Amino acid sequence: MKRTTTALRIGSSALVVALAGGVMPVAVAPAALAARKPTLGPYGYGNLKLGMTATKAKATGRIARKPVGDSARCTAWDLKENPYPNYRVGMYISKKYGLAMIVAPTDLKTPQGIGIGSTRAQLKAAYPDLRRGPGGYPTAGVPGNKKARYLFYVSLKNKVAGMSLVLAKHDCRKY
DSSP, X not given: OOOOEEEEEETTTEEEEEETTEEEEEEOOOHHHHHOOOBBOSSEETTEETTOOHHHHHHTTOEEEOGGGOOSSEEEEEETTBOXXXXXXXXXXXXXXXXXXXXXXXXXXXXXXXXXXXXXXXXXXXXXTOEEOTTSSEEEEETTEEEEEXXXXXXXXXXXXXXXXXXXXXXXXOO
């Protein structure tokens, strides 16, 4: 039996291929979507989601254990793509609450466009609820996720020097 393949173009973002009696849609991403970089928030970073268990986070294949930051309640991890040297840690996973904190790699931004190097003025404009957290660092609510907060580290030059996405309720570290 001879198989015939016919292709029809529908719109600019989908291609439907008819294969010997069946139809299989194949999505073709527009250039804007293909070029889009992952962001920190509102629910995590890529397939790493706040609240996920250590087992599920390990199953992503993106993290590695870093026991230097462990406590009785939480384990410390690093992103394989962005491991931190020495005693710095890339994320904490609570035994009770799951993935509790993700420290942003230097090139990552929030969906509101805030990243390393953003000014304090840009930070305030993006997050009008910005306030001083318990540890003295600026924190802000995460648009679209009431169970999370951003934690920002601002340099003496009033620029964002680091940031994290944190579960609003967790038992790993006090900030």
